[in-house]
Amino acid sequence: MWAARMTTIDTNRAGADVFIDDVENDEFTTLDALESEAIHIFREVAGEFERPVILFSGGKDSTVLLHLALKAFWPAPLPFALLHVDTGHNLPEIIAFRDEIVERHNLRLHVASVEEYLADGRLTERPDGIRNPLQTIPLLDAITENRFDAVFGGGRRDEERSRAKERIFSLRNAFGQWDPKRQRPELWNLYNGRHAPGEHVRVFPLSNWTELDIWRYIAREQVLLAPLYYAHEREVFERDGMWMTSGSWGGPREGETVEVRKVRYRTVGDGSTTGAILSDADTNEAVLDEVAASRLTERGATRGDDRVSEAAMEDRKREGYF
Template identity: 75%
Template sequence: MTTAPVTETTDNAPPASGRGYPQLSHLDVLESEAVHIFREVAGEFERPVILFSGGKDSIVMLHLALKAFAPAPVPFSLLHVDTGHNFPEVIDYRDRTVAAHGLRLHVASVQEYIDNGRLRERPDGTRNPLQTVPLTEKIAAERFDAVFGGGRRDEEKARAKERVFSLRDEFSQWDPRRQRPELWQLYNGRHAPGEHVRVFPLSNWTELDVWQYIAREKIELPRIYYAHEREVFRRNGMWLTAGEWDGPKEGETTETRLIRYRTVGDMSCTGAVDSDAATIEQVIAEIAASRLTERGATRADDKLSEAAMEDRKREGYF
């Protein structure tokens, strides 16, 4: 078990529960919980790996892992499922981060699977749903028994069903009926040979928590999370980035707009939002006023059906 970090308080701050302990902030509690989860996994599992895409949630997750084991290095490698349609700014950030911390990066390439015939391009050009097979086969090949993901319960209703420790069977499939109780932050990592556990240290965080933590910790993010001018086109109510992934199509015109991204995934299904929020304070104010989740507002792959995310998770998706 880990203890929550002690924070400085003013002389007028009331003690927690009247026991003379300083009051912990909301972010301190979330950070302490995540650090505890990382250390629990390090103690229970043999070959954990952190899913790292260069998106804000995986960046915060890695930051927490660095804190959990400092001054020692992070005892896990990183895994990125590369669709081949990633934002260049995010891939650059990923590679710089790996080099800066001396980490090992495993890459599962969707393009490689398409080139050798194991996967086929979708008619809509979207590769996000194609990530499942490369991911599950890389987990099996490397014998990873715990896989950290940056999923949060506030993102989408299927993710709200996940436990912090989410058991996956020998085919990497998820069965909501096999969810285990997690009372008092007691996590059950038992699994049979061939099975593994997906671990979600940010489960109880919200998008606003993530941004407030980024501000507090002064964490660098790829620039596309802040307002910038970009050539985009309109499809299904979203602003998408033009690229070699079959966009724009005939009749879809591009225009330069001031936008930013709330979430980052495959360019073919990740929409931008009109925004002039160029600083972290402005982004926080914008999110606090929003009534749409980031995925609900900007992810076309979640709009394929009412149960699109849950269907993909059952097959082995993040």
């Protein structure tokens, strides 16, 4: 099959410059198919909705999502804004990377701050200090205030059981809640974006990707990621089988010893509940080998908030969480 493939978004200068490979008589690969599907979804939403937005956390999935969105509309500017629900407990490298990407590509960024909601009493700090579940209300308020009718997310079906139930177009009611019984059939890549006033649709272009697909794509496209996804020396302490970092969310408890270890993050989120793994993988190729050998998803291995119960994520999704 003849295919012209856009390969690299230039991250060394401002703008979304994309270089085109020579046309080759090349086999259409799995990554090509996944990329084509995601780009089709972005363009479908652009034609069907009035005010879409991309959830962008600075993590690897949302970074790949943004890379695909830039490709979908190049050479035109990205027609969507970005939205980050900031818990205030993010690792500093992630916030720095988020701001760098926004400036580099001249993007519009909305920030919904959990910290502000805690400061004015709209939210109350949890006893365990974990803020990921507190993202729901700021997220829903941002959607309502900005009248976003489609919200892109980087969720993948291989991550977690409740996400495996999710359609690519996921209807949410006027309260932002998810009801699996209202999921619509998606046959022949036909997506139903109909929604009543006040409702919105969550859109997941990476639904059919796996963690390994993500890393293969990052390696192929040379997608720039936050450095903490690669092995580096860091002061950490062990808790519940995860290597945690001290921060504004608190440090080691009694009996937990801080030590310098070579680690990397498979996923990023609230610093109080997201752990690193011991690793020497400091290149895309080494990470690919490590992920291919893993028998645990990144959320199962390093996200403490998903260990509360088997239905923890589904319970939060029903309340409006992504």
